[in-house]
Amino acid sequence: MTMKINRRRLLGALAGTTAAGVLSLNAVTAQEQASSQAQTVTAAPPNSNLAFETEILVCGGGPAGFAAAVNAARLGRKVLILERYGRLGGMGINARVWPLMGGVSSPFVKEVHAKIGGNNFDPERADLHYADFLEQAGAKILLHAWATEAIMDGNRIVGVKAISKEGTLTVRANLVIDATGDADVAFFAGVPCDMGREGDGLVQPMSIMFAIEGVGDNAQYSGSEQSARATKIGGNETWETVTTRAQKNGELPETVGVVRTYKMGRRGKACVNATQINGLFGTKVEDLTKAELECRRQAFQVVDFMRKYLPGYENIYVSHMPSVIGVRETRRIRGLEQLKREDLVTGRKWDNAIVRDARFSLDIHNPAGGGQAENQSHDQVQGTAGQVKPYEIPATCVIPQKVDGLLVAGRCISGTHEAHSSYRVQNICMAIGAGVGVLAATALNDQAAPANVDIKKVQKILFL
Numbered sequence: 001m002t003m004k005i006n007r008r009r010l011l012g013a014l015a016g017t018t019a020a021g022v023l024s025l026n027a028v029t030a031q032e033q034a035s036s037q038a039q040t041v042t043a044a045p046p047n048s049n050l051a052f053e054t055e056i057l058v059c060g061g062g063p064a065g066f067a068a069a070v071n072a073a074r075l076g077r078k079v080l081i082l083e084r085y086g087r088l089g090g091m092g093i094n095a096r097v098w099p100l101m102g103g104v105s106s107p108f109v110k111e112v113h114a115k116i117g118g119n120n121f122d123p124e125r126a127d128l129h130y131a132d133f134l135e136q137a138g139a140k141i142l143l144h145a146w147a148t149e150a151i152m153d154g155n156r157i158v159g160v161k162a163i164s165k166e167g168t169l170t171v172r173a174n175l176v177i178d179a180t181g182d183a184d185v186a187f188f189a190g191v192p193c194d195m196g197r198e199g200d201g202l203v204q205p206m207s208i209m210f211a212i213e214g215v216g217d218n219a220q221y222s223g224s225e226q227s228a229r230a231t232k233i234g235g236n237e238t239w240e241t242v243t244t245r246a247q248k249n250g251e252l253p254e255t256v257g258v259v260r261t262y263k264m265g266r267r268g269k270a271c272v273n274a275t276q277i278n279g280l281f282g283t284k285v286e287d288l289t290k291a292e293l294e295c296r297r298q299a300f301q302v303v304d305f306m307r308k309y310l311p312g313y314e315n316i317y318v319s320h321m322p323s324v325i326g327v328r329e330t331r332r333i334r335g336l337e338q339l340k341r342e343d344l345v346t347g348r349k350w351d352n353a354i355v356r357d358a359r360f361s362l363d364i365h366n367p368a369g370g371g372q373a374e375n376q377s378h379d380q381v382q383g384t385a386g387q388v389k390p391y392e393i394p395a396t397c398v399i400p401q402k403v404d405g406l407l408v409a410g411r412c413i414s415g416t417h418e419a420h421s422s423y424r425v426q427n428i429c430m431a432i433g434a435g436v437g438v439l440a441a442t443a444l445n446d447q448a449a450p451a452n453v454d455i456k457k458v459q460k461i462l463f464l
Protein backbone atom coordinates (compact mmCIF):
# COMPACT_ATOMS: atom_id res chain seq x y z
CA MET A 1 0.00 0.00 0.00
CA THR A 2 1.39 3.45 -0.84
CA MET A 3 1.05 5.96 1.97
CA LYS A 4 0.98 9.67 1.18
CA ILE A 5 3.29 11.42 3.65
CA ASN A 6 3.49 15.19 4.00
CA ARG A 7 6.65 17.12 5.04
CA ARG A 8 5.65 17.55 8.65
CA ARG A 9 4.84 13.86 8.99
CA LEU A 10 8.15 12.98 7.32
CA LEU A 11 10.19 15.19 9.70
CA GLY A 12 8.31 13.78 12.64
CA ALA A 13 8.93 10.27 11.41
CA LEU A 14 12.64 10.96 10.94
CA ALA A 15 12.89 12.38 14.43
CA GLY A 16 11.37 9.18 15.71
CA THR A 17 13.91 6.91 13.98
CA THR A 18 15.41 4.53 16.53
CA ALA A 19 19.01 3.34 16.55
CA ALA A 20 17.90 0.26 14.60
CA GLY A 21 16.34 2.48 11.92
CA VAL A 22 12.77 1.54 12.86
CA LEU A 23 10.21 4.31 12.90
CA SER A 24 8.39 4.73 16.18
CA LEU A 25 4.72 5.61 15.78
CA ASN A 26 4.60 7.21 19.25
CA ALA A 27 7.47 9.50 18.36
CA VAL A 28 5.69 10.62 15.17
CA THR A 29 2.57 11.45 17.11
CA ALA A 30 4.51 13.35 19.81
CA GLN A 31 6.40 15.27 17.17
CA GLU A 32 3.20 16.20 15.40
CA GLN A 33 1.67 17.39 18.62
CA ALA A 34 4.73 19.44 19.49
CA SER A 35 4.88 21.09 16.09
CA SER A 36 1.19 21.96 16.18
CA GLN A 37 1.91 23.86 19.45
CA ALA A 38 5.08 25.55 18.19
CA GLN A 39 5.30 29.34 18.27
CA THR A 40 5.83 31.39 15.18
CA VAL A 41 9.32 32.88 15.39
CA THR A 42 10.19 36.09 13.65
CA ALA A 43 13.61 37.66 13.22
CA ALA A 44 14.46 40.11 15.99
CA PRO A 45 14.73 43.64 14.69
CA PRO A 46 18.32 44.89 14.92
CA ASN A 47 17.28 47.38 17.59
CA SER A 48 14.85 45.36 19.62
CA ASN A 49 13.61 47.14 22.67
CA LEU A 50 14.87 44.82 25.35
CA ALA A 51 15.77 47.40 27.95
CA PHE A 52 17.00 47.44 31.53
CA GLU A 53 17.62 50.23 33.98
CA THR A 54 19.95 50.01 36.90
CA GLU A 55 22.01 52.24 39.14
CA ILE A 56 25.33 50.51 38.59
CA LEU A 57 26.08 48.45 35.50
CA VAL A 58 29.11 46.17 35.59
CA CYS A 59 30.35 44.83 32.26
CA GLY A 60 32.38 41.63 32.62
CA GLY A 61 31.94 38.85 35.15
CA GLY A 62 35.59 38.01 35.86
CA PRO A 63 37.27 38.31 39.27
CA ALA A 64 37.22 42.11 39.04
CA GLY A 65 33.66 42.52 37.74
CA PHE A 66 32.09 40.02 40.08
CA ALA A 67 33.82 41.63 43.08
CA ALA A 68 32.76 45.14 42.02
CA ALA A 69 29.15 44.06 41.56
CA VAL A 70 28.95 42.26 44.91
CA ASN A 71 30.42 45.15 46.88
CA ALA A 72 28.27 47.78 45.17
CA ALA A 73 25.12 45.71 45.74
CA ARG A 74 26.03 45.08 49.37
CA LEU A 75 26.01 48.84 49.88
CA GLY A 76 22.40 48.95 48.79
CA ARG A 77 22.71 50.00 45.16
CA LYS A 78 20.76 48.39 42.34
CA VAL A 79 23.35 46.47 40.32
CA LEU A 80 23.28 44.58 37.03
CA ILE A 81 26.24 42.55 35.76
CA LEU A 82 26.62 41.62 32.07
CA GLU A 83 28.83 38.74 30.98
CA ARG A 84 29.41 37.67 27.37
CA TYR A 85 29.97 33.97 28.14
CA GLY A 86 27.84 31.41 29.96
CA ARG A 87 29.99 31.28 33.07
CA LEU A 88 31.18 33.83 35.59
CA GLY A 89 34.81 33.90 36.68
CA GLY A 90 36.59 35.33 33.63
CA MET A 91 39.85 33.80 32.49
CA GLY A 92 40.07 31.56 35.54
CA ILE A 93 36.95 29.67 34.49
CA ASN A 94 36.52 30.16 30.75
CA ALA A 95 40.20 29.91 29.81
CA ARG A 96 41.04 27.54 32.70
CA VAL A 97 43.74 29.80 34.05
CA TRP A 98 44.68 28.22 37.34
CA PRO A 99 45.44 28.72 40.28
CA LEU A 100 44.58 32.14 41.74
CA MET A 101 47.83 34.04 42.08
CA GLY A 102 49.05 37.19 43.78
CA GLY A 103 48.98 38.30 47.38
CA VAL A 104 46.87 41.17 48.68
CA SER A 105 45.41 42.36 51.99
CA SER A 106 41.73 42.38 51.18
CA PRO A 107 38.97 41.16 53.52
CA PHE A 108 36.79 40.62 50.43
CA VAL A 109 39.35 38.38 48.71
CA LYS A 110 39.78 36.50 51.99
CA GLU A 111 36.03 35.95 52.18
CA VAL A 112 35.93 34.65 48.61
CA HIS A 113 38.83 32.29 49.29
CA ALA A 114 37.03 30.86 52.31
CA LYS A 115 34.09 30.03 50.06
CA ILE A 116 35.82 28.72 46.92
CA GLY A 117 38.66 26.83 48.59
CA GLY A 118 41.54 29.31 48.39
CA ASN A 119 44.06 29.73 45.60
CA ASN A 120 43.71 26.10 44.51
CA PHE A 121 40.00 26.53 43.90
CA ASP A 122 37.84 24.06 42.00
CA PRO A 123 37.30 25.65 38.57
CA GLU A 124 34.30 23.43 37.88
CA ARG A 125 32.38 25.03 40.71
CA ALA A 126 33.82 28.46 41.46
CA ASP A 127 31.55 30.22 38.96
CA LEU A 128 28.51 29.07 40.91
CA HIS A 129 30.05 30.35 44.13
CA TYR A 130 30.52 33.70 42.39
CA ALA A 131 26.86 33.60 41.35
CA ASP A 132 25.85 32.87 44.96
CA PHE A 133 27.76 35.94 46.14
CA LEU A 134 26.03 38.10 43.53
CA GLU A 135 22.55 36.76 44.17
CA GLN A 136 22.90 37.04 47.93
CA ALA A 137 24.00 40.65 47.54
CA GLY A 138 20.95 41.28 45.32
CA ALA A 139 22.71 41.92 42.01
CA LYS A 140 21.01 40.92 38.76
CA ILE A 141 23.08 38.67 36.49
CA LEU A 142 22.76 38.57 32.70
CA LEU A 143 24.92 35.95 31.01
CA HIS A 144 25.30 35.61 27.22
CA ALA A 145 25.14 39.38 26.77
CA TRP A 146 28.08 41.00 25.01
CA ALA A 147 28.55 44.77 25.47
CA THR A 148 29.14 46.30 22.06
CA GLU A 149 28.49 50.02 22.35
CA ALA A 150 28.58 52.85 24.88
CA ILE A 151 25.52 55.10 25.10
CA MET A 152 26.78 58.63 25.58
CA ASP A 153 25.29 61.92 26.65
CA GLY A 154 28.07 64.33 25.73
CA ASN A 155 31.15 63.08 27.53
CA ARG A 156 29.11 61.11 30.06
CA ILE A 157 28.38 57.41 29.63
CA VAL A 158 24.74 56.69 30.48
CA GLY A 159 24.53 53.04 29.51
CA VAL A 160 25.63 50.29 27.22
CA LYS A 161 24.19 48.37 24.30
CA ALA A 162 24.80 44.66 24.25
CA ILE A 163 24.13 41.92 21.77
CA SER A 164 22.26 38.80 22.75
CA LYS A 165 20.33 35.95 21.14
CA GLU A 166 17.26 38.20 21.40
CA GLY A 167 18.92 40.99 19.48
CA THR A 168 20.24 44.23 20.92
CA LEU A 169 19.59 45.03 24.53
CA THR A 170 20.01 48.37 26.19
CA VAL A 171 21.07 48.91 29.79
CA ARG A 172 20.88 52.45 31.18
CA ALA A 173 22.77 53.20 34.37
CA ASN A 174 23.87 56.05 36.60
CA LEU A 175 27.36 54.62 36.71
CA VAL A 176 29.10 52.03 34.53
CA ILE A 177 32.01 49.82 35.57
CA ASP A 178 34.15 48.37 32.79
CA ALA A 179 35.56 45.05 34.00
CA THR A 180 35.89 43.45 30.57
CA GLY A 181 39.63 42.91 30.90
CA ASP A 182 39.99 44.53 27.48
CA ALA A 183 38.54 47.95 28.42
CA ASP A 184 35.89 47.39 25.73
CA VAL A 185 33.37 49.81 27.19
CA ALA A 186 35.92 52.52 27.95
CA PHE A 187 37.26 52.19 24.42
CA PHE A 188 33.76 52.43 22.90
CA ALA A 189 33.11 55.50 25.06
CA GLY A 190 36.22 57.26 23.76
CA VAL A 191 38.60 56.85 26.70
CA PRO A 192 42.21 56.99 25.45
CA CYS A 193 43.79 53.55 25.82
CA ASP A 194 47.29 52.13 25.46
CA MET A 195 48.25 48.70 24.27
CA GLY A 196 51.57 46.85 24.43
CA ARG A 197 55.03 47.77 25.52
CA GLU A 198 56.69 51.04 24.76
CA GLY A 199 58.65 51.06 21.54
CA ASP A 200 57.11 48.27 19.46
CA GLY A 201 53.60 48.00 20.98
CA LEU A 202 53.89 44.21 21.31
CA VAL A 203 51.76 42.53 23.99
CA GLN A 204 52.27 39.43 26.09
CA PRO A 205 51.40 36.27 24.13
CA MET A 206 48.06 34.47 24.21
CA SER A 207 48.07 30.89 25.52
CA ILE A 208 45.78 27.94 25.99
CA MET A 209 46.18 26.42 29.43
CA PHE A 210 44.74 22.92 29.71
CA ALA A 211 44.37 20.13 32.24
CA ILE A 212 45.80 16.62 32.03
CA GLU A 213 45.14 13.47 33.99
CA GLY A 214 47.05 10.20 34.33
CA VAL A 215 50.19 11.76 35.82
CA GLY A 216 52.16 9.10 37.75
CA ASP A 217 52.47 9.31 41.52
CA ASN A 218 56.23 9.87 41.36
CA ALA A 219 56.17 12.43 38.58
CA GLN A 220 57.64 15.86 39.22
CA TYR A 221 55.91 19.13 38.48
CA SER A 222 57.94 21.99 37.10
CA GLY A 223 56.00 24.90 38.60
CA SER A 224 57.21 28.23 37.27
CA GLU A 225 59.85 28.62 34.59
CA GLN A 226 62.27 29.64 37.30
CA SER A 227 61.76 26.45 39.29
CA ALA A 228 61.91 24.39 36.04
CA ARG A 229 65.51 25.53 35.82
CA ALA A 230 66.28 23.79 39.10
CA THR A 231 64.06 20.69 38.76
CA LYS A 232 66.13 17.59 37.91
CA ILE A 233 64.53 14.82 35.89
CA GLY A 234 66.01 11.56 34.56
CA GLY A 235 69.60 11.71 35.85
CA ASN A 236 71.35 15.02 35.77
CA GLU A 237 69.28 16.94 33.29
CA THR A 238 67.01 19.74 34.35
CA TRP A 239 63.42 20.03 33.25
CA GLU A 240 64.39 23.14 31.34
CA THR A 241 67.21 21.38 29.42
CA VAL A 242 64.88 18.62 28.24
CA THR A 243 62.22 21.02 27.03
CA THR A 244 64.69 23.39 25.40
CA ARG A 245 66.28 20.50 23.49
CA ALA A 246 62.89 19.34 22.23
CA GLN A 247 62.19 22.87 21.12
CA LYS A 248 65.44 22.96 19.15
CA ASN A 249 64.67 19.52 17.62
CA GLY A 250 61.36 20.81 16.36
CA GLU A 251 59.39 18.51 18.68
CA LEU A 252 58.00 21.53 20.46
CA PRO A 253 56.96 24.79 18.84
CA GLU A 254 59.61 27.51 19.02
CA THR A 255 57.51 29.75 21.22
CA VAL A 256 56.83 27.17 23.92
CA GLY A 257 60.06 27.63 25.86
CA VAL A 258 59.58 25.68 29.07
CA VAL A 259 56.56 23.44 29.63
CA ARG A 260 55.16 24.32 33.05
CA THR A 261 53.03 21.86 35.03
CA TYR A 262 51.13 22.61 38.23
CA LYS A 263 49.65 19.87 40.41
CA MET A 264 45.88 20.21 40.70
CA GLY A 265 43.72 18.99 43.59
CA ARG A 266 43.11 15.39 42.52
CA ARG A 267 45.59 12.56 42.22
CA GLY A 268 47.27 12.42 38.80
CA LYS A 269 45.82 15.74 37.66
CA ALA A 270 47.82 18.75 36.51
CA CYS A 271 47.41 22.03 34.76
CA VAL A 272 49.78 22.75 31.84
CA ASN A 273 50.96 26.21 30.90
CA ALA A 274 53.08 25.95 27.76
CA THR A 275 51.40 27.02 24.53
CA GLN A 276 52.07 30.50 23.29
CA ILE A 277 51.60 32.63 20.20
CA ASN A 278 53.28 35.99 19.66
CA GLY A 279 52.54 39.10 17.67
CA LEU A 280 48.74 38.81 17.82
CA PHE A 281 46.18 40.97 19.59
CA GLY A 282 43.32 39.74 21.76
CA THR A 283 41.06 42.52 20.52
CA LYS A 284 41.26 41.50 16.83
CA VAL A 285 38.90 38.81 15.62
CA GLU A 286 41.24 37.36 12.99
CA ASP A 287 44.12 37.24 15.49
CA LEU A 288 41.91 35.51 18.05
CA THR A 289 40.88 32.92 15.47
CA LYS A 290 44.49 32.21 14.54
CA ALA A 291 45.54 32.03 18.19
CA GLU A 292 42.73 29.62 19.12
CA LEU A 293 43.61 27.16 16.35
CA GLU A 294 47.37 27.41 16.66
CA CYS A 295 47.52 27.09 20.46
CA ARG A 296 45.12 24.13 20.52
CA ARG A 297 47.37 22.39 17.98
CA GLN A 298 50.41 23.23 20.10
CA ALA A 299 48.70 21.71 23.15
CA PHE A 300 48.64 18.26 21.56
CA GLN A 301 52.29 18.58 20.49
CA VAL A 302 53.12 19.42 24.10
CA VAL A 303 51.23 16.35 25.30
CA ASP A 304 53.15 14.11 22.85
CA PHE A 305 56.41 15.61 24.08
CA MET A 306 55.51 15.04 27.72
CA ARG A 307 54.51 11.42 27.11
CA LYS A 308 57.84 10.80 25.38
CA TYR A 309 60.30 12.65 27.61
CA LEU A 310 58.95 13.38 31.06
CA PRO A 311 59.12 10.49 33.57
CA GLY A 312 55.69 9.82 35.06
CA TYR A 313 53.83 11.52 32.21
CA GLU A 314 53.78 8.49 29.85
CA ASN A 315 50.04 7.87 30.29
CA ILE A 316 48.68 11.38 30.42
CA TYR A 317 45.68 12.54 28.44
CA VAL A 318 43.96 15.89 28.03
CA SER A 319 41.06 16.01 30.47
CA HIS A 320 39.99 19.62 29.97
CA MET A 321 40.54 21.93 27.03
CA PRO A 322 39.05 25.37 27.75
CA SER A 323 36.45 26.84 25.46
CA VAL A 324 38.38 30.09 24.92
CA ILE A 325 42.00 31.09 24.66
CA GLY A 326 43.71 32.97 27.48
CA VAL A 327 44.45 36.60 26.71
CA ARG A 328 47.06 38.19 28.94
CA GLU A 329 47.28 41.76 27.77
CA THR A 330 45.19 44.13 25.67
CA ARG A 331 44.01 47.70 26.24
CA ARG A 332 44.91 49.66 29.35
CA ILE A 333 42.95 52.83 29.96
CA ARG A 334 44.59 56.14 30.57
CA GLY A 335 43.38 57.22 33.96
CA LEU A 336 43.89 60.24 36.16
CA GLU A 337 47.05 58.49 37.37
CA GLN A 338 49.14 55.73 35.81
CA LEU A 339 50.75 52.97 37.88
CA LYS A 340 54.38 52.44 36.91
CA ARG A 341 57.07 49.83 37.42
CA GLU A 342 58.87 52.16 39.81
CA ASP A 343 55.76 52.37 42.02
CA LEU A 344 55.76 48.59 42.34
CA VAL A 345 59.44 47.94 42.94
CA THR A 346 59.62 50.70 45.56
CA GLY A 347 56.30 49.66 47.15
CA ARG A 348 54.76 53.11 46.79
CA LYS A 349 51.91 54.01 49.11
CA TRP A 350 49.00 56.28 48.15
CA ASP A 351 46.66 58.29 50.36
CA ASN A 352 43.81 57.32 48.07
CA ALA A 353 44.64 53.59 47.89
CA ILE A 354 41.79 51.20 47.11
CA VAL A 355 44.13 48.17 47.08
CA ARG A 356 46.75 47.59 49.76
CA ASP A 357 49.67 45.24 50.10
CA ALA A 358 49.58 43.84 46.55
CA ARG A 359 52.32 41.32 45.85
CA PHE A 360 53.27 39.62 42.60
CA SER A 361 56.48 39.80 40.62
CA LEU A 362 56.75 41.60 37.30
CA ASP A 363 55.75 38.63 35.15
CA ILE A 364 56.20 39.42 31.49
CA HIS A 365 55.76 36.46 29.17
CA ASN A 366 57.99 37.21 26.23
CA PRO A 367 56.04 39.30 23.67
CA ALA A 368 58.59 38.59 20.93
CA GLY A 369 59.65 34.96 21.33
CA GLY A 370 59.64 31.84 23.46
CA GLY A 371 59.44 31.56 27.19
CA GLN A 372 58.19 33.41 30.13
CA ALA A 373 60.67 36.16 30.82
CA GLU A 374 60.80 39.07 28.45
CA ASN A 375 64.56 39.38 28.48
CA GLN A 376 66.59 37.20 30.73
CA SER A 377 69.57 39.52 30.85
CA HIS A 378 67.33 42.41 31.75
CA ASP A 379 66.06 43.12 35.24
CA GLN A 380 62.46 42.53 34.22
CA VAL A 381 62.69 38.77 34.49
CA GLN A 382 60.53 36.89 36.91
CA GLY A 383 62.97 36.37 39.72
CA THR A 384 64.83 38.49 42.19
CA ALA A 385 65.16 41.65 40.11
CA GLY A 386 61.52 41.42 39.03
CA GLN A 387 60.28 41.29 42.57
CA VAL A 388 58.07 44.08 43.81
CA LYS A 389 57.64 45.46 47.30
CA PRO A 390 54.09 45.29 48.66
CA TYR A 391 52.43 48.11 46.72
CA GLU A 392 49.15 50.00 46.63
CA ILE A 393 46.77 50.94 43.83
CA PRO A 394 45.19 54.39 43.99
CA ALA A 395 41.59 55.25 43.10
CA THR A 396 42.93 57.59 40.41
CA CYS A 397 44.07 54.54 38.36
CA VAL A 398 40.47 53.32 37.97
CA ILE A 399 38.99 56.69 36.99
CA PRO A 400 39.41 57.26 33.24
CA GLN A 401 40.34 60.46 31.51
CA LYS A 402 37.79 62.23 29.31
CA VAL A 403 34.65 60.23 30.14
CA ASP A 404 32.39 60.76 33.17
CA GLY A 405 30.17 58.17 34.82
CA LEU A 406 32.69 55.39 34.20
CA LEU A 407 35.06 53.37 36.39
CA VAL A 408 37.37 50.57 35.31
CA ALA A 409 38.32 47.43 37.27
CA GLY A 410 40.76 44.57 36.72
CA ARG A 411 43.66 44.17 34.36
CA CYS A 412 42.62 47.07 32.10
CA ILE A 413 43.11 49.83 34.70
CA SER A 414 45.60 52.62 34.10
CA GLY A 415 49.16 51.31 34.30
CA THR A 416 52.21 50.69 32.16
CA HIS A 417 52.91 47.40 30.34
CA GLU A 418 55.37 46.49 33.12
CA ALA A 419 53.14 47.38 36.07
CA HIS A 420 50.24 45.54 34.42
CA SER A 421 52.33 42.34 34.34
CA SER A 422 52.06 42.23 38.14
CA TYR A 423 48.55 43.45 39.03
CA ARG A 424 46.93 41.40 36.22
CA VAL A 425 46.78 38.26 38.39
CA GLN A 426 43.39 37.21 39.68
CA ASN A 427 43.67 37.94 43.40
CA ILE A 428 44.87 41.47 42.76
CA CYS A 429 42.20 42.03 40.08
CA MET A 430 39.56 40.81 42.53
CA ALA A 431 40.82 43.28 45.13
CA ILE A 432 40.71 46.08 42.53
CA GLY A 433 37.10 45.11 41.74
CA ALA A 434 36.20 45.09 45.43
CA GLY A 435 37.59 48.62 45.73
CA VAL A 436 35.84 49.88 42.60
CA GLY A 437 32.50 48.49 43.79
CA VAL A 438 32.75 50.41 47.05
CA LEU A 439 33.96 53.55 45.27
CA ALA A 440 31.02 53.37 42.84
CA ALA A 441 28.39 52.85 45.53
CA THR A 442 29.85 55.61 47.71
CA ALA A 443 29.85 58.00 44.75
CA LEU A 444 26.13 57.38 44.19
CA ASN A 445 25.29 57.44 47.91
CA ASP A 446 27.03 60.80 48.32
CA GLN A 447 25.99 62.14 44.91
CA ALA A 448 29.61 62.87 44.11
CA ALA A 449 31.76 62.17 41.08
CA PRO A 450 34.11 59.24 41.84
CA ALA A 451 37.09 61.61 41.76
CA ASN A 452 35.50 63.73 44.52
CA VAL A 453 34.42 60.94 46.84
CA ASP A 454 35.70 61.07 50.42
CA ILE A 455 38.20 58.25 50.02
CA LYS A 456 38.50 57.71 53.77
CA LYS A 457 34.89 56.49 53.74
CA VAL A 458 35.73 54.03 50.99
CA GLN A 459 38.83 52.79 52.81
CA LYS A 460 36.91 52.35 56.03
CA ILE A 461 34.46 50.01 54.31
CA LEU A 462 37.13 48.21 52.31
CA PHE A 463 39.80 47.60 54.88
CA LEU A 464 37.59 47.45 58.01
Ligand SMILES: Cc1cc2nc3c(=O)[nH]c(=O)nc-3n(C[C@H](O)[C@H](O)[C@H](O)COP(=O)(O)OP(=O)(O)OC[C@H]3O[C@@H](n4cnc5c(N)ncnc54)[C@H](O)[C@@H]3O)c2cc1C
Residues within 6 Å of the ligand: 059, 060, 061, 062, 063, 064, 065, 082, 083, 084, 085, 088, 089, 090, 091, 092, 095, 097, 098, 099, 100, 101, 102, 145, 146, 147, 148, 179, 180, 181, 182, 184, 206, 207, 208, 209, 325, 326, 327, 328, 409, 410, 411, 412, 424, 425, 426, 427, 429
Ligand atom coordinates in the same frame (compact mmCIF):
# COMPACT_ATOMS: atom_id res chain seq x y z
C1 LIG B 1 47.37 31.93 29.79
C2 LIG B 1 47.17 32.74 31.03
C3 LIG B 1 47.64 32.25 32.23
C4 LIG B 1 47.41 32.97 33.40
N1 LIG B 1 47.77 32.39 34.58
C5 LIG B 1 47.31 32.94 35.73
C6 LIG B 1 47.40 32.22 36.94
O1 LIG B 1 47.91 31.09 36.99
N2 LIG B 1 46.91 32.81 38.06
C7 LIG B 1 46.33 34.05 38.05
O2 LIG B 1 45.89 34.52 39.10
N3 LIG B 1 46.23 34.74 36.90
C8 LIG B 1 46.67 34.21 35.74
N4 LIG B 1 46.50 34.88 34.56
C9 LIG B 1 45.96 36.27 34.56
C10 LIG B 1 44.49 36.35 34.91
O3 LIG B 1 43.78 35.24 34.52
C11 LIG B 1 43.78 37.59 34.34
O4 LIG B 1 44.64 38.66 34.15
C12 LIG B 1 42.61 37.95 35.27
O5 LIG B 1 41.63 36.96 35.14
C13 LIG B 1 42.07 39.32 34.98
O6 LIG B 1 40.85 39.51 35.67
P1 LIG B 1 39.76 40.52 35.09
O7 LIG B 1 38.54 40.36 35.91
O8 LIG B 1 40.38 41.86 34.94
O9 LIG B 1 39.51 40.01 33.59
P2 LIG B 1 38.99 38.62 33.03
O10 LIG B 1 39.32 37.48 33.91
O11 LIG B 1 39.49 38.59 31.63
O12 LIG B 1 37.41 38.82 33.04
C14 LIG B 1 36.77 39.70 32.16
C15 LIG B 1 35.35 39.20 31.93
O13 LIG B 1 34.66 40.10 31.09
C16 LIG B 1 33.97 39.39 30.07
N5 LIG B 1 33.87 40.28 28.91
C17 LIG B 1 34.88 40.68 28.11
N6 LIG B 1 34.41 41.52 27.18
C18 LIG B 1 33.08 41.66 27.42
C19 LIG B 1 32.06 42.41 26.79
N7 LIG B 1 32.33 43.22 25.76
N8 LIG B 1 30.80 42.31 27.27
C20 LIG B 1 30.52 41.50 28.33
N9 LIG B 1 31.47 40.75 28.96
C21 LIG B 1 32.73 40.86 28.51
C22 LIG B 1 34.85 38.18 29.83
O14 LIG B 1 34.13 37.12 29.23
C23 LIG B 1 35.32 37.86 31.24
O15 LIG B 1 34.44 37.01 31.93
C24 LIG B 1 46.75 34.21 33.35
C25 LIG B 1 46.29 34.72 32.14
C26 LIG B 1 46.49 33.99 30.99
C27 LIG B 1 45.96 34.52 29.71
